[in-house]
Amino acid sequence: MILIGMMATGKSAIGTLLAEELGYEMVDLDAEIVRHEGRSIPEIFAENGEVYFRTSESDRLREVLERDRVIVATGGGAVLAAANANLMKEKGIVVALSATAEEIIARVAGDRNRPLLAGNAEENVRRILEERKDAYSFAHCTVDTTGLTEDEVCQRILTHYRVLAFKHV
Numbered sequence: 001m002i003l004i005g006m007m008a009t010g011k012s013a014i015g016t017l018l019a020e021e022l023g024y025e026m027v028d029l030d031a032e033i034v035r036h037e038g039r040s041i042p043e044i045f046a047e048n049g050e051v052y053f054r055t056s057e058s059d060r061l062r063e064v065l066e067r068d069r070v071i072v073a074t075g076g077g078a079v080l081a082a083a084n085a086n087l088m089k090e091k092g093i094v095v096a097l098s099a100t101a102e103e104i105i106a107r108v109a110g111d112r113n114r115p116l117l118a119g120n121a122e123e124n125v126r127r128i129l130e131e132r133k134d135a136y137s138f139a140h141c142t143v144d145t146t147g148l149t150e151d152e153v154c155q156r157i158l159t160h161y162r163v164l165a166f167k168h169v
């Protein structure tokens with residue numbers, strides 16, 4: 001299963017819960033990039049820029065999608081390259097998470113690990129949401145996480161997943 005969605009919709013947090021529930025391995029694409037590069041996401045952006053980060057992200061995505069029984073929590077921009085989105089659709093069940101701008105802004109308050117939000121986080125969240133308004137719609141299903149606890153989101157995804165996995169075989 002592959003989780004996509006805007007920053008702070010809960011992909012990394014919910015991926016961990018889903019992996020426990022399903023007995024799958026949790027793979028966080030950002031963590032794979034950090035491990036491979038030996039430096040943090042803000043450092044990669046600052047030292048080599050976004051284009052370099054996106055190349056590294058696509059390379060790691062291709063690797064992790066070769067594994068079985070994994071939950072892959074992607075970064076919010078991993079879907080922007082059409083080749084990545086196509087590969088996700090081909091390799092697994094794609095679940096999109098969403099949340100309102102207000103909820104995302106509240107969740108990222110004080111977080112310094114997302115370079116694209118540096119400066120005016122509120123303005124940046126609203127702009128990126130607009131830029132990406134159709135970017136996540138290729139998913140097999142979407143769960144709006146606004147006002148739900150992480151456990152509630154996890155249970156909703158599992159309900160969708162059981163139906164989708166049944167059809168997928």
Ligand SMILES: Nc1ncnc2c1ncn2[C@@H]1O[C@H](COP(=O)(O)OP(=O)(O)O)[C@@H](O)[C@H]1O
Pocket residue numbers: 005006007008009010011012013014073107108145148149150153
């Ligand atoms: N359903 C939720 N309700 C409240 N807070 C959440 C929820 N899902 C995630 N969070 C919190 O929001 C922040 C961002 O979540 P994270 O999993 O890192 O999102 P993503 O990987 O999509 O960027 C974390 O502090 C996380 O604990």
Ligand SMILES: O=C(O)C1=C[C@@H](OP(=O)(O)O)[C@@H](O)[C@H](O)C1
Pocket residue numbers: 005006007008011012030041074075076077078113114115116
């Ligand atoms: O949306 C994006 O372009 C990004 C999202 C981040 O991951 P999360 O979605 O897990 O925050 C991380 O990959 C990087 O900061 C860029």
Ligand SMILES: [Mg+2]
Pocket residue numbers: 011012013030073074075
């Ligand atoms: Mg994440």
